[in-house]
Each structure stands twice: as C-alpha cells, then as structure tokens.
Amino acid sequence: MKRVFSGVQPTGNLHLGNYLGAIKNFVSLQNDHECIYCVVDMHAITVRQDPKILKNNILEVAAAFVASGINPEKSIIFVQSQVSAHAELAWIFNCVARLGWLNRMTQFKEKAGKNRENASAGLYTYPVLMAADILAYHASHVPVGDDQRQHLELARDIAQKFNNDFKVDFFPITEPVIMGNATRVMSLRDGKNKMSKSDISDYSRLNLTDSADEISKKIRKAKTDPLPLPDLSCLDDEEKFKDDIIANRPEAVNLLNIYAALANENIKKVVSIFAEKQFSFFKNELNDISVEVLSPITAEMRKLIDDKAYLEDILNKGRENAHGMASPILKRTKEIVGFY
Numbered sequence: 001m002k003r004v005f006s007g008v009q010p011t012g013n014l015h016l017g018n019y020l021g022a023i024k025n026f027v028s029l030q031n032d033h034e035c036i037y038c039v040v041d042m043h044a045i046t047v048r049q050d051p052k053i054l055k056n057n058i059l060e061v062a063a064a065f066v067a068s069g070i071n072p073e074k075s076i077i078f079v080q081s082q083v084s085a086h087a088e089l090a091w092i093f094n095c096v097a098r099l100g101w102l103n104r105m106t107q108f109k110e111k112a113g114k115n116r117e118n119a120s121a122g123l124y125t126y127p128v129l130m131a132a133d134i135l136a137y138h139a140s141h142v143p144v145g146d147d148q149r150q151h152l153e154l155a156r157d158i159a160q161k162f163n164n165d166f167k168v169d170f171f172p173i174t175e176p177v178i179m180g181n182a183t184r185v186m187s188l189r190d191g192k193n194k195m196s197k198s199d200i201s202d203y204s205r206l207n208l209t210d211s212a213d214e215i216s217k218k219i220r221k222a223k224t225d226p227l228p229l230p231d232l233s234c235l236d237d238e239e240k241f242k243d244d245i246i247a248n249r250p251e252a253v254n255l256l257n258i259y260a261a262l263a264n265e266n267i268k269k270v271v272s273i274f275a276e277k278q279f280s281f282f283k284n285e286l287n288d289i290s291v292e293v294l295s296p297i298t299a300e301m302r303k304l305i306d307d308k309a310y311l312e313d314i315l316n317k318g319r320e321n322a323h324g325m326a327s328p329i330l331k332r333t334k335e336i337v338g339f340y
C-alpha cells in the first residue's frame with residue numbers, strides 16, 4: 001500500500017483553501033492508502049507565535065482533520081514536535097541540502113519580505129524540515145495545494161542527493177499529489193492573491209470556524225467584475241480556463257473553481273450551468289453550497305474542541321504510531337551517515 005504524508009501548520013485561521021487544496025484530499029486518500037497527517041507546530045514557530053494561542057491552534061487543526069472526515073482509526077494524526085525524528089532527520093538533511101537550493105525558494109522570499117536579514121534561520125530551512133517530515137516515514141505520496149510544489153521538488157532533490165552521496169537506494173523520490181479544481185484557492189477580495197491565513201482582511205477567506213451568516217456576508221462582498229459569468233468559450237481543449245480569462249477575470253475563475261470543488265463537479269459542467277448568468281444569482285448558489293459543505297465541519301470542530309480529552313487521546317495514539325514508524329528509518333539513516 002502506498003504511504004501518504006502531509007501536514008498543516010497550526011497558525012490559526014484555517015480556511016477554505018486549506019480544506020479544498022489539502023484536507024479534503026487527505027480524507028479521500030485514506031481509503032486505499034496508509035495515511036499520516038501531521039500538525040506541524042515546528043514549522044509554525046518559524047515565525048513568532050504566542051505560546052498559548054499556538055497550543056489552542058494545534059488542537060484546532062487536529063479537530064479540523066477529524067471533523068473533515070479523517071478517521072483516526074484508519075489514519076495517523078499526530079503533532080510534529082512530539083516525534084523527535086523530524087528534528088533529528090532535519091539536521092542531517094540540512095547537511096545534504098545546498099544553500100543554492102534554498103536560495104531559490106520563492107516562499108521564503110515572500111514570507112521574509114523586505115526585512116530578510118531579520119527572518120529566522122528556521123524560516124530559511126523550513127523546506128528541509130518538510131523533507132524530513134515526509135522522508136522520516138518513507139512516504140511516497142504527498143497531497144498538498146499548489147503553493148507547496150517547489151518545496152516538494154526540494155524534498156525529491158534531498159532524497160536523491162542523500163542516496164547518491166551515500167551510494168544507497170534508501171529514501172524514496174516522493175510524488176506530489178496536487179489534485180482537484182481548488183489546488184490554488186484565491187482571495188475573495190483579490191483574485192490575483194492566494195487565500196491565506198495571514199491576510200489582514202478576514203473578508204479575503206472563508207474560515208473553517210465561520211458561521212453560516214459570516215459565510216453569506218463574505219460571499220456577498222466577494223469581489224467580482226461587471227460582466228455576466230463566462231460561457232464555455234472560456235475553457236481550452238483540456239477544459240482548463242484560458243490564460244486571458246485567468247488574467248482578466250481572476251475573481252470569476254476563482255469563484256467558479258471554488259463552486260466546482262465544493263460541488264464535486266467538473267469545471268465544464270459548472271461553467272455551462274452558470275454561463276451568462278449574473279453574479280448575484282451565482283453568489284446565492286455559491287453561498288448555499290458553501291454553507292452546506294462547511295457548516296457540518298464547523299459544528300463538528302466546535303464539538304471536538306470542547307472534548308479536549310478525546311482529541312488528546314487521538315494525538316497520543318498518533319504519536320506512538322508515528323514514532324514506531326519513523327524510528328527504524330532514523331536509525332538506519334544514522335548508520336548510513338556513519339554516526340556511532
């Protein structure tokens with residue numbers, strides 16, 4: 001059975017992009033894969049976190065996993081910092097990865113911004129820790145949103161270089177799994193920017209904790225353009241939006257993609273349903289489906305967050321299982337490297 005690994009940072013404001021781009025796919029993979037899903041708190045502290053809030057956010061991500069349908073009896077759910085193999089392997093990989101590779105990481109440049117000198121060293125080596133997360137379990141498949149593509153390429157480079165340097169065939173070359181219509185959900189306020197936990201405008205995203213009223217308000221205020229919705233001529237032969245539509249009508253493209261992902265429909269069908277309709281009509285439909293999909297998850301998350309003991313039990317079991325899987329791989333890695 002193929003082994004799947006993925007992680008979500010406990011940095012608050014879990015949103016529709018996290019759900020559609022990642023967590024929804026985590027759920028669908030668990031039927032025919034061995035799945036390991038991690039709350040990556042060590043990644044979270046690459047930027048400053050309030051310790052009390054971080055602790056709550058860790059439980060919130062675990063609750064979101066379970067509320068979205070990840071079955072803790074089938075899949076491993078655990079917290080990264082509780083399995084020391086991640087940190088240990090990350091150090092070894094820090095000595096395999098090249099500075100030149102890290103210098104090319106676009107997400108570091110975006111997150112560090114203008115004040116690069118003041119960014120943490122952890123933010124810089126962030127993708128090396130990601131490689132350690134995945135490879136500590138010899139995971140072959142990693143479901144993520146499109147923004148993680150470059151990081152996963154780095155994980156492949158690290159695995160390959162380790163294998164070459166030590167003349168072994170030990171670490172697998174991991175495949176990214178970037179699937180569905182919502183691999184890159186954009187902001188509701190600006191279709192050219194990614195929906196993000198850190199956007200200062202809460203109107204830019206649908207949070208997994210939003211009430212039905214908040215969802216409706218945000219969809220009503222979502223940016224659109226003055227034209228009616230596009231017809232099928234906006235799609236190319238591969239049923240993808242044409243470049244000029246993406247460039248000129250990014251909000252329409254984003255909202256249609258979101259609808260398709262929520263409705264589990266292909267984009268051609270969705271475009272044809274709403275072709276030449278007004279945004280006001282489409283927004284009502286989008287609101288209904290958003291509430292229908294997200295409200296049960298939000299309600300279940302609330303229930304789970306109140307049942308801390310249940311969540312902690314899941315995370316404790318997850319830690320044991322994850323530790324059991326990663327330990328022999330770490331041990332062998334240390335032997336290969338020549339540690340005493």
Ligand code: TYM
Binds near residue numbers: 005007043195
């Ligand atoms: P994080 O916490 O930023 O995001 C969690 C997942 O959500 C996806 N995502 C999106 N997908 C579509 N549209 C969006 N607007 C959007 N925003 C976020 C992300 O691609 C991600 O899959 N580095 C990772 C966490 C991580 C990880 C790993 C992932 C740590 N170790 C090992 C895979 C394997 C991250 O920042 O996720």
